[in-house]
Amino acid sequence: MVMQTEARVGVSSGHGVASSSHRLTQDQRSHIESASQLLAGGLAGAFSKTCTAPLSRLTILFQVQGMHSDAGALRKASILHEASRILNEEGLKAFWKGNLVTIAHRLPYSSVNFYAYEHYKKFMYMVTGMENHKASISSNLFVHFVAGGLAGITAASATYPLDLVRTRLAAQTKVIYYTGIWHTLRTISTDEGILGLYKGLGTTLVGVGPSIAISFSVYESLRSYWRSTRPHDSPIMVSLACGSLSGIASSTATFPLDLVRRRKQLEGIGGREVVYKTGLLGTLKRIVQTEGARGLYRGILPEYYKVVPGVGICFMTYETLKLYFKDLSSKL
Incomplete structure (x- = not known):
């Protein structure tokens, strides 16, 4: 509506060329905004994962211990x-084993x-x-949860195939x-067929859907409440804490x-027995039955150590880059 109004004003005042140029600029801004969202989300995820790669590897190693270990070793x-x-x-570099594929x-x-x-x-x-x-x-919470x-x-x-590769490299x-x-x-x-690249996808989707839904809905709700009660706090620190x-x-x-x-993804490596x-x-x-109820949370401690800074850094970086790109595009 704003674009159409500005176009009519431009034509009536004899500035049709300027109006056409403005419409083109608006289209370009839309593409720039989309590209900025994609870039901000990608960089935020890559940066946070690199920062927490050692803890991520420890989590994976703990999660898969019960597959081929006896109770004493556990x-x-x-x-x-x-x-x-x-x-x-x-060696020290091993803490970042698989980080290239993680990125x-x-x-x-x-x-x-994010997009x-x-x-x-x-x-x-x-x-x-x-x-x-x-x-x-409650309505906002529902929208954020579903989205x-x-x-x-x-x-x-x-x-998904890259996630599977990352897990197998990190577990070595x-x-x-x-x-x-x-x-x-x-x-x-070659060993497991093309479908082997999607081994564990069903379990992944069952877990990822609720996980991201909870993450975004809790983040949005906490950030909204925080900003309404303490509007002068740093947006970057608010994003870090809420994330x-x-x-x-x-x-x-x-x-x-x-x-x-994780365990499903590691089934059948090198011809090993399917557990x-x-x-x-x-x-x-x-x-x-084999590891007790605590076995369901094997690796949760390094997961917490990883998640607290990792998700916080991810949301903080995303919000910061989004504001930076928005400010940059407004100057174009």
Whole structure:
């Protein structure tokens, strides 16, 4: 409507050329805004993952311990012991093992995730008729939850093979079966077929949907409440704090599903025995039977250590870059 009004004013005042130029500029701004959202989301995800890569690897190693370990070995496991083992046996760089593929996965994943969330959110507000009205807290929470869930499912589906590769590279310790991203993709395709690249996708989507839904809805709700009660606090610090809390909430709620996802992704490596031959519920039941209820949260401590700074950094970086790109585009 604003564009059309400005165009009519331009024509009536004899500035048709200027008006046409303005319409072109508006179209360009729309493309720049979309590109900025994608870039901000991708860089935020890659940066936060690189910062927390050591803890991410520790989480994965703890999650898969129960697949081929006896009860005695599991009782001896500790974060400090595992970190010392990696440092002594594999060196400092090993804490970032698989980080290249993590970035290769996280850049498109985070880009799609944030971009899809913004658009699903706009769509939900439009469909529910809340776009031009002041919505209640519960209505906003519903929109953020659904939009976040759909965004997580979209992003996970689009980038899943890279997530599988990342898990297998990070889980390697003494025996090196995969040597890099392309080698891993080729080996999985050869040994397990093309569908092997999507092993564990169903469990992933069951976990990722609620996880991202909780993360976005908790983040948006906390940030909205914080800004309404303390409007003068730094937006960057507010995003960092609210992002960290949202990460704790989503991880606690969906960690058992993430644990099953990791173990499913590692089934059949190098011809090893398939441990879990049932679906999600059957796998959860077997873990409880063999490792106890605590087995469902194996690796939750390094996960918290990773999530608190990781999700906070991700949201903070995204919001900061979004404001930077918005300010940059306004000067063009």
